[in-house]
Amino acid sequence: xxxxKKLPTFIEVVEVGPRDGFQNLQSxxxxxxxxxxxxxMIMSGIKAMELTSFVHPGxxxxxxxAAEVVRLIHRDYPDKGFRSxxxxxxxxxxxxxxxxxxxxxxxxxxxxxxxxxxxxNRTHEQSLADLRTIIAELPELEIRLDxxxxxxxxxxxxxxxxxxxxxxxxxxxxxxxxxxxxDTIGVANPTQVLQIVVDVxxxxxxxxxxxxxxxxxxxxxxxxxxxxxxxxxxxxxxxxGLGGCPFxxxxxxxxxxxxxxxMVHAMGIKTGIDLEKYMQAxxxxxxxxxxxxxxxxxxxxxxxxxx
Amino acid sequence: xxxxKKLPTFIEVVEVGPRDGFQNLQSxxxxxxxxxxxxxMIMSGIKAMELTSFVHPGxxxxxxxAAEVVRLIHRDYPDKGFRSxxxxxxxxxxxxxxxxxxxxxxxxxxxxxxxxxxxxNRTHEQSLADLRTIIAELPELEIRLDxxxxxxxxxxxxxxxxxxxxxxxxxxxxxxxxxxxxDTIGVANPTQVLQIVVDVxxxxxxxxxxxxxxxxxxxxxxxxxxxxxxxxxxxxxxxxGLGGCPFxxxxxxxxxxxxxxxMVHAMGIKTGIDLEKYMQAxxxxxxxxxxxxxxxxxxxxxxxxxx
Numbered sequence: 037x038x039x040x041k042k043l044p045t046f047i048e049v050v051e052v053g054p055r056d057g058f059q060n061l062q063s064x065x066x067x068x069x070x071x072x073x074x075x076x077m078i079m080s081g082i083k084a085m086e087l088t089s090f091v092h093p094g095x096x097x098x099x100x101x102a103a104e105v106v107r108l109i110h111r112d113y114p115d116k117g118f119r120s121x122x123x124x125x126x127x128x129x130x131x132x133x134x135x136x137x138x139x140x141x142x143x144x145x146x147x148x149x150x151x152x153x154x155x156x157n158r159t160h161e162q163s164l165a166d167l168r169t170i171i172a173e174l175p176e177l178e179i180r181l182d183x184x185x186x187x188x189x190x191x192x193x194x195x196x197x198x199x200x201x202x203x204x205x206x207x208x209x210x211x212x213x214x215x216x217x218x219d220t221i222g223v224a225n226p227t228q229v230l231q232i233v234v235d236v237x238x239x240x241x242x243x244x245x246x247x248x249x250x251x252x253x254x255x256x257x258x259x260x261x262x263x264x265x266x267x268x269x270x271x272x273x274x275x276x277g278l279g280g281c282p283f284x285x286x287x288x289x290x291x292x293x294x295x296x297x298x299m300v301h302a303m304g305i306k307t308g309i310d311l312e313k314y315m316q317a318x319x320x321x322x323x324x325x326x327x328x329x330x331x332x333x334x335x336x337x338x339x340x341x342x343x
Numbered sequence: 344x345x346x347x348k349k350l351p352t353f354i355e356v357v358e359v360g361p362r363d364g365f366q367n368l369q370s371x372x373x374x375x376x377x378x379x380x381x382x383x384m385i386m387s388g389i390k391a392m393e394l395t396s397f398v399h400p401g402x403x404x405x406x407x408x409a410a411e412v413v414r415l416i417h418r419d420y421p422d423k424g425f426r427s428x429x430x431x432x433x434x435x436x437x438x439x440x441x442x443x444x445x446x447x448x449x450x451x452x453x454x455x456x457x458x459x460x461x462x463x464n465r466t467h468e469q470s471l472a473d474l475r476t477i478i479a480e481l482p483e484l485e486i487r488l489d490x491x492x493x494x495x496x497x498x499x500x501x502x503x504x505x506x507x508x509x510x511x512x513x514x515x516x517x518x519x520x521x522x523x524x525x526d527t528i529g530v531a532n533p534t535q536v537l538q539i540v541v542d543v544x545x546x547x548x549x550x551x552x553x554x555x556x557x558x559x560x561x562x563x564x565x566x567x568x569x570x571x572x573x574x575x576x577x578x579x580x581x582x583x584g585l586g587g588c589p590f591x592x593x594x595x596x597x598x599x600x601x602x603x604x605x606m607v608h609a610m611g612i613k614t615g616i617d618l619e620k621y622m623q624a625x626x627x628x629x630x631x632x633x634x635x636x637x638x639x640x641x642x643x644x645x646x647x648x649x650x
Contacts, residue, residue, distance in 0.1 A: 190646050221644075223609075254598075254605075254640070257562050258564040258567065260565065295560060299562050302530075302534070303534040332560050337497075339495070339530065
């Protein structure tokens, strides 16, 4: 945000609350409540959303209604103005997502192999082999490749940028269309974010690149600022900041969509989202799911004339 | 934080928890507990701290032990390596602070006259007249002038930069030595922060200028980043993020010192503070005062090899 460098004038906010947020909650959220919250977000102007994930319901019971959630949202919002996305961990999930009508999926590989093994019990090669099969068998699916632990790993510590770039290279060569760099444990700092996004964009010119940031150490929006300075225009965020550990105040997970939108709007950057309407979704999350959110806007007093 | 612009390599962290944080807590914190927390912060490398405020004990009973706090800390840390600061609202408080051995005081005037009236029941002219008297009667006191509501006012909304600069000009001409721009209600955004600090520094070359930021809307550290980009090297922050509304999760007040220090250290900027030792003070705040802090670092899991 120097004087010399222009920030983007518009960013795409990809809402991940119904997937990354909900899946971290223990109690099953009844499908109608999920739909109610998703609808409020779409009504506020959210144009892309991870609606759910197609995982084994034994592993994540919260996502057992994945196909039903997609069906209900596609029934209500059939047009092209809204893009539904689902996370899939493997070919089986990708097939189920495809059958449910999903055409854009997030597929996760950790930059750190140790984390990949701990998280999904696969080596890098196994994960990439699965990705290759998904793309071969379901060519209609657009793949956004989430590179987890891109800024640091809970098991190995620092992650080499060459590892991240190697994984991007492999993913793109297999056919992934977008790359999302994920700060899985919220350890990224602004200097690092700017450095990495500048380097990655210079190594892969024209690559659609997004950031998935957490606010675990309070650096979430500072890292957004660094990303904006690096020219990033796609950010993933979660309603209410859902997705961290919901029971420890301050131990935030994903950056809250309302915090992100509030900041960039105040900076004169457009999102297409009506924040006042979006706050109705936040209110529903407070009322229907939990009241202890890591969102800031959910609790901040509003003043007339100040955005 | 553009490629073209160098960030500072060192910042001064001014701890305001014992003043701005404690004064927002209803239950009186026994003096020995205050001293214990202050000592831990000094031991971690904090070199400047608002220890207390000299206000009417009827108005803020929490600060009734102001002189005793100063006495005990000055007894233990008499050398020049540590600077004790106190807030004073008027000449009476300034005299008491001076008598207690304080030589640097924070004096607050709101850029918004409406806020000044609501906060301390004085017009701008009355506040400035008091400042003139304090400086005349107590020339030994170094004045840091806190400009409250510099980024927005709860009563009037946006605050004109000319109002802020006018107040700085008046304060300096009366003899104030440092200016702290305060985002009293946490509405500042990074674009605004950069714009204002660049403008103020250009209007007042060489002015010692600091920022007092709140994290109410999650922009606290993003605003720090903007300040760093604008060349600011003095930041005020509070242990545990104390100072907001302590009972609403997320409704953060001051930026937490541990969040600030963690971020700038990760960015390669020095503070002279040993964060691990500082976290012992945070731990004491959790144990002795309250467990529901707006700090992020107070709850974030730590990983080996990642700062």
